[in-house]
Amino acid sequence: MIKWITENLRSGDADARRAVLMAAMIVVQGLCAAFYMGDAILDLDGSEPLAHLVLESLVATVLCLGILFFMLELRRLLARMDQTKQGLRAAQGEMSAVIDTFFTRWGLTSAEREVGLLILKGVDNENIARIRGRAVGTVRAQSASIYGKAGVDGRAQLISVFMEELLATDGPA
Numbered sequence: 808m809i810k811w812i813t814e815n816l817r818s819g820d821a822d823a824r825r826a827v828l829m830a831a832m833i834v835v836q837g838l839c840a841a842f843y844m845g846d847a848i849l850d851l852d853g854s855e856p857l858a859h860l861v862l863e864s865l866v867a868t869v870l871c872l873g874i875l876f877f878m879l880e881l882r883r884l885l886a887r888m889d890q891t892k893q894g895l896r897a898a899q900g901e902m903s904a905v906i907d908t909f910f911t912r913w914g915l916t917s918a919e920r921e922v923g924l925l926i927l928k929g930v931d932n933e934n935i936a937r938i939r940g941r942a943v944g945t946v947r948a949q950s951a952s953i954y955g956k957a958g959v960d961g962r963a964q965l966i967s968v969f970m971e972e973l974l975a976t977d978g979p980a
Contacts, residue, residue, distance in 0.1 A: 822888050829881040840870035913956040922949045
Protein backbone atom coordinates (compact mmCIF):
# COMPACT_ATOMS: atom_id res chain seq x y z
CA MET A 808 0.00 0.00 0.00
CA ILE A 809 2.77 2.43 0.92
CA LYS A 810 4.60 1.54 -2.30
CA TRP A 811 1.43 2.25 -4.34
CA ILE A 812 1.02 5.62 -2.60
CA THR A 813 4.63 6.73 -3.14
CA GLU A 814 4.67 5.57 -6.78
CA ASN A 815 1.46 7.44 -7.56
CA LEU A 816 2.54 10.60 -5.74
CA ARG A 817 5.83 10.65 -7.67
CA SER A 818 4.20 10.01 -11.04
CA GLY A 819 3.30 12.95 -13.22
CA ASP A 820 -0.19 11.51 -13.62
CA ALA A 821 -2.85 13.78 -12.14
CA ASP A 822 -5.32 10.89 -11.93
CA ALA A 823 -2.84 8.84 -9.89
CA ARG A 824 -2.33 11.70 -7.45
CA ARG A 825 -6.10 12.15 -7.29
CA ALA A 826 -6.51 8.45 -6.45
CA VAL A 827 -4.04 8.79 -3.57
CA LEU A 828 -5.86 11.88 -2.29
CA MET A 829 -9.20 10.07 -2.45
CA ALA A 830 -7.76 7.08 -0.59
CA ALA A 831 -6.40 9.41 2.10
CA MET A 832 -9.79 11.12 2.40
CA ILE A 833 -11.45 7.72 2.86
CA VAL A 834 -9.08 6.90 5.72
CA VAL A 835 -9.54 10.30 7.41
CA GLN A 836 -13.32 10.15 7.05
CA GLY A 837 -13.32 6.60 8.40
CA LEU A 838 -11.42 7.71 11.50
CA CYS A 839 -13.79 10.65 12.01
CA ALA A 840 -16.85 8.44 11.55
CA ALA A 841 -15.47 5.91 14.05
CA PHE A 842 -14.87 8.72 16.56
CA TYR A 843 -18.38 10.14 16.24
CA MET A 844 -20.01 6.69 16.36
CA GLY A 845 -17.99 5.76 19.43
CA ASP A 846 -18.84 9.06 21.10
CA ALA A 847 -22.53 8.62 20.31
CA ILE A 848 -22.49 5.10 21.79
CA LEU A 849 -20.78 6.36 24.95
CA ASP A 850 -23.40 9.13 25.22
CA LEU A 851 -26.25 6.59 25.31
CA ASP A 852 -25.90 6.51 29.11
CA GLY A 853 -28.04 9.65 29.26
CA SER A 854 -25.28 12.09 30.25
CA GLU A 855 -25.77 14.17 27.08
CA PRO A 856 -28.95 15.82 25.75
CA LEU A 857 -30.86 13.98 23.03
CA ALA A 858 -30.08 16.76 20.51
CA HIS A 859 -26.34 16.16 21.04
CA LEU A 860 -26.77 12.42 20.49
CA VAL A 861 -28.84 13.00 17.33
CA LEU A 862 -26.26 15.48 15.99
CA GLU A 863 -23.37 13.07 16.57
CA SER A 864 -25.31 10.25 14.94
CA LEU A 865 -26.14 12.47 11.98
CA VAL A 866 -22.49 13.48 11.56
CA ALA A 867 -21.39 9.83 11.71
CA THR A 868 -24.02 8.91 9.11
CA VAL A 869 -22.97 11.71 6.77
CA LEU A 870 -19.32 10.72 7.13
CA CYS A 871 -20.21 7.10 6.32
CA LEU A 872 -22.11 8.25 3.22
CA GLY A 873 -19.06 10.33 2.25
CA ILE A 874 -16.86 7.27 2.65
CA LEU A 875 -19.18 5.27 0.41
CA PHE A 876 -19.16 8.05 -2.20
CA PHE A 877 -15.36 8.35 -2.16
CA MET A 878 -14.97 4.58 -2.42
CA LEU A 879 -17.23 4.46 -5.48
CA GLU A 880 -15.41 7.41 -7.07
CA LEU A 881 -12.02 5.85 -6.32
CA ARG A 882 -13.16 2.61 -7.91
CA ARG A 883 -14.29 4.49 -11.04
CA LEU A 884 -11.05 6.45 -11.17
CA LEU A 885 -8.92 3.31 -10.86
CA ALA A 886 -10.96 1.61 -13.58
CA ARG A 887 -10.49 4.65 -15.86
CA MET A 888 -6.75 4.67 -15.16
CA ASP A 889 -6.59 0.97 -16.05
CA GLN A 890 -8.50 1.54 -19.30
CA THR A 891 -6.18 4.42 -20.19
CA LYS A 892 -3.10 2.28 -19.58
CA GLN A 893 -4.53 -0.55 -21.67
CA GLY A 894 -5.36 1.89 -24.48
CA LEU A 895 -1.87 3.33 -24.38
CA ARG A 896 -0.30 -0.12 -24.54
CA ALA A 897 -2.56 -0.99 -27.49
CA ALA A 898 -1.66 2.26 -29.26
CA GLN A 899 2.03 1.62 -28.72
CA GLY A 900 1.66 -1.89 -30.13
CA GLU A 901 -0.34 -0.55 -33.07
CA MET A 902 2.28 2.13 -33.72
CA SER A 903 4.97 -0.53 -33.80
CA ALA A 904 2.91 -2.56 -36.30
CA VAL A 905 2.35 0.51 -38.49
CA ILE A 906 6.05 1.35 -38.50
CA ASP A 907 6.90 -2.23 -39.40
CA THR A 908 4.37 -2.14 -42.27
CA PHE A 909 5.89 1.07 -43.63
CA PHE A 910 9.41 -0.31 -43.42
CA THR A 911 8.37 -3.55 -45.11
CA ARG A 912 6.60 -1.69 -47.89
CA TRP A 913 9.70 0.44 -48.45
CA GLY A 914 11.89 -2.69 -48.51
CA LEU A 915 14.27 -1.60 -45.76
CA THR A 916 17.05 -3.91 -44.61
CA SER A 917 17.32 -4.74 -40.91
CA ALA A 918 20.10 -2.15 -40.48
CA GLU A 919 18.01 0.45 -42.30
CA ARG A 920 15.05 -0.43 -40.08
CA GLU A 921 17.13 0.26 -36.97
CA VAL A 922 18.35 3.56 -38.38
CA GLY A 923 14.85 4.46 -39.61
CA LEU A 924 13.34 3.84 -36.20
CA LEU A 925 15.97 6.05 -34.57
CA ILE A 926 15.30 8.76 -37.18
CA LEU A 927 11.58 8.59 -36.38
CA LYS A 928 12.45 8.96 -32.70
CA GLY A 929 14.34 12.17 -33.55
CA VAL A 930 17.88 10.93 -32.96
CA ASP A 931 20.54 12.72 -35.02
CA ASN A 932 23.10 10.91 -37.23
CA GLU A 933 25.99 11.30 -34.79
CA ASN A 934 24.02 9.73 -31.95
CA ILE A 935 22.66 7.00 -34.21
CA ALA A 936 26.26 6.16 -35.15
CA ARG A 937 27.26 6.11 -31.48
CA ILE A 938 24.26 3.95 -30.48
CA ARG A 939 24.83 1.47 -33.29
CA GLY A 940 28.64 1.47 -33.07
CA ARG A 941 29.02 2.55 -36.69
CA ALA A 942 30.69 5.43 -38.48
CA VAL A 943 28.67 8.59 -39.08
CA GLY A 944 29.26 8.14 -42.81
CA THR A 945 27.65 4.70 -42.69
CA VAL A 946 24.61 6.14 -40.94
CA ARG A 947 24.40 8.95 -43.52
CA ALA A 948 24.52 6.38 -46.34
CA GLN A 949 21.85 4.24 -44.67
CA SER A 950 19.71 7.36 -44.09
CA ALA A 951 20.04 8.35 -47.75
CA SER A 952 19.02 4.83 -48.76
CA ILE A 953 15.97 5.02 -46.47
CA TYR A 954 14.97 8.40 -47.90
CA GLY A 955 15.30 7.08 -51.43
CA LYS A 956 13.25 3.96 -50.74
CA ALA A 957 10.58 6.04 -49.00
CA GLY A 958 10.53 8.58 -51.83
CA VAL A 959 11.45 11.57 -49.69
CA ASP A 960 14.26 14.13 -49.71
CA GLY A 961 15.34 14.04 -46.07
CA ARG A 962 14.66 13.48 -42.40
CA ALA A 963 11.94 16.12 -41.97
CA GLN A 964 10.07 14.96 -45.05
CA LEU A 965 10.33 11.31 -43.95
CA ILE A 966 8.78 12.15 -40.59
CA SER A 967 6.17 14.37 -42.26
CA VAL A 968 5.14 11.75 -44.81
CA PHE A 969 5.06 9.07 -42.14
CA MET A 970 2.86 11.17 -39.86
CA GLU A 971 0.56 12.19 -42.72
CA GLU A 972 0.04 8.57 -43.73
CA LEU A 973 -0.40 7.49 -40.13
CA LEU A 974 -2.96 10.19 -39.35
CA ALA A 975 -4.77 10.06 -42.71
CA THR A 976 -5.51 6.32 -42.67
CA ASP A 977 -5.63 3.35 -40.39
CA GLY A 978 -2.27 2.30 -41.74
CA PRO A 979 -0.10 2.53 -44.83
CA ALA A 980 -1.91 2.94 -48.12
